[in-house]
Amino acid sequence: xxxxxxxxxxxxxxxxxxxxxxxTEGAALGHFNVxxxxxxxxVIAAASETKLPVFxxxxxxxxxxxxxxxxxxxxxxxxxxxxVPVFLNADHTHSLAKAVEAANAGFDSxxxxxxxxxxxxxxxxxxxxxxxxxxxxxxILAEGEIGNIGTGSEIHETAGGxxxxxxxxxxxxxxxATGIDILAPAVGNMHGMLKSMVQGKAKxxxxxxxxxxxxxxxxxxxxxxxxxxxxxxxxxxxxxxxINIIHINTELRVAWRESLGESxxxxxxxxxxxxxxxxxxDSVKKVVSSRLRLFHGQxxxxxxVGSVA
Ligand code: G3H
Ligand code: ZN
Numbered sequence: 218x219x220x221x222x223x224x225x226x227x228x229x230x231x232x233x234x235x236x237x238x239x240x241t242e243g244a245a246l247g248h249f250n251v252x253x254x255x256x257x258x259x260v261i262a263a264a265s266e267t268k269l270p271v272f273x274x275x276x277x278x279x280x281x282x283x284x285x286x287x288x289x290x291x292x293x294x295x296x297x298x299x300x301v302p303v304f305l306n307a308d309h310t311h312s313l314a315k316a317v318e319a320a321n322a323g324f325d326s327x328x329x330x331x332x333x334x335x336x337x338x339x340x341x342x343x344x345x346x347x348x349x350x351x352x353x354x355x356x357i358l359a360e361g362e363i364g365n366i367g368t369g370s371e372i373h374e375t376a377g378g379x380x381x382x383x384x385x386x387x388x389x390x391x392x393x394a395t396g397i398d399i400l401a402p403a404v405g406n407m408h409g410m411l412k413s414m415v416q417g418k419a420k421x422x423x424x425x426x427x428x429x430x431x432x433x434x435x436x437x438x439x440x441x442x443x444x445x446x447x448x449x450x451x452x453x454x455x456x457x458x459x460i461n462i463i464h465i466n467t468e469l470r471v472a473w474r475e476s477l478g479e480s481x482x483x484x485x486x487x488x489x490x491x492x493x494x495x496x497x498x499d500s501v502k503k504v505v506s507s508r509l510r511l512f513h514g515q516x517x518x519x520x521x522v523g524s525v526a
Contacts, residue, residue, distance in 0.1 A: 230302045232325045232358055233398070235270050236438050236461050244513045245456045248272035248306060248440070249505050250370065250466035251288070252279040255494050256473060259501035261295050261303065266502070269509045270301050272462060274308040274328075277315055289322040306360075308464070316346045320353035328401070328440075332362035336387065339363065343395040358438075361395050363387055364403025366443050370466035371409045380407060382427050385434035392435045399438040399462065404428050404455075406443040410467045414446035421447040425454045432459030440464065444508075452511055463512055468504050476500035 230238075239246055251257040251273055264271035273292055275283060289305060296303040307319030307327040316327045327350050331342040339361075347359040364383040367376070383402035392400055405424040413419035421443070432439060438461040444452070445467035452463065476497045487493055511517045 230270075231356065232272075232302075232304045233356075235302050235304070239270075240438075240461055242513075243457060245441075245460055246270060246272050246304075246462045247505070247509045247512050248274045248308075248462050248464045249469060249508075250274045250276060250279060250308060250464070252282050254291070255497050256469060256501060257288070257291065257295075259469070259498045260505050261299065262498065262502045263505035263509055264301050264303060265299055267506050267509045267513075268301055269513055270303070271505075271509065272304045272306055274306040274464065274466075276309040277311060280307065280315075280319070285318055285322045285324075289324060293323070310346075313342075313346050313349055316350050317353060320350040320357055323354075324357070326358040326360060326399070328360040328362070329397070330362045332364060332401075336363070336391075340391060340394045343391075343397065347396045358398040359396070360399035360401055360440055361391060361397035362401040362442070363391050366403050366406050367408045369409050370445070370470060372415055372467070372471070373409050373411055376407060376411065378407075380405075382424055383431060385427075385430040388431045389434040392437050397437065399440055400431070400435050401440040401442050402428075402431050402435075404431065404441070406441055406447070408443040408467075410446040410471070415471055419446075421445075421451070423447065423451045423455050425451070425458050428455055428458040428460060438462065444468075449511055449517070453514070456512065463508075465505075465508050468508070469501050472501045472504045473497060 249260045251260060260271055260273055275288055292305045304325040307324045309330045310316045310327050311330055316329055319327050329343050329346045331339045343361040350357050365380055367378045388400060388402055404427050405422060439459055440462040441455055441460045442464045444463045444465040480493045480496045507517050
């Protein structure tokens with residue numbers, strides 16, 4: 218069952234076509250996670266404002282809160298009013314059942330994530346999920362993940378963990394053995410933000426040379442997870458080196474929480490949800506628009522993501 222069809226946009230572009238076009242243009246598709254309608258409205262408003270394509274993502278936890286079918290139906294409805302492509306990704310999917318559920322709900326892609334398992338098991342489970350979702354919808358794109366970049370789009374005290382870089386050889390083997398369309402490697406990226414990053418005192422740095430080597434070996438589209446708090450120049454270089462999709466979540470969550478707090482504090486007697494929540498949408502939209510512009514080589518001011526500082 219493809220509950221909402223193949224989810225083609227009013228622009229009639231498929232996700233594969235948009236990724237191919239952006240790659241030739243030296244740009245990347247911005248992927249932004251949503252857990253509620255406020256975040257979704259903000260991401261859609263940013264796409265509308267910038268006139269740039271956007272990738273809406275929801276992890277298993279976010280889908281559970283939102284409802285996978287409900288999110289897909291909302292995205293389908295919203296994209297009909299937009300003249301830029303909007304796609305939907307089932308981010309960080311850790312089971313075959315959840316991957317198939319997302320495919321049935323009409324998601325454009327599934328981020329299959331068995332990266333916590335030993336390499337051979339990751340290969341076997343990812344391959345099985347790729348075949349299952351493509352049996353539901355042959356047009357769906359499958360992403361597979363290798364390496365450890367930590368978990369949780371949250372604020373962390375320390376980086377922790379053993380974040381070894383993925384190698385070109387494991388990338389080549391993984392792509393060949395699983396049949397994935399998109400590879401998410403570990404290239405110096407990390408999920409979430411350190412407190413110092415939220416305060417704007419530190420930035421994530423990527424291994425650009427390794428991105429180039431993996432791109433050459435894998436020959437697929439590539440996703441950069443854990444984008445929040447990354448140095449702008451490293452984003453630009455990573456795109457030039459072969460990154461096609463960039464995931465941002467924590468920056469949105471920080472903006473969401475800060476602006477919600479401010480909005481609630483403004484008037485203790487205000488009980489009108491759409492008055493309280495409108496500034497939250499605006500604040501998250503600012504972050505998304507700024508990141509989108511950066512990923513498309515447009516100028517952004519250095520404090521553009523200032524609401525997270
Ligand atoms: O899949 C989502 C992300 O990789 C987002 O990571 O919270 O560090 O931006 P982030
Ligand atoms: Zn991620």
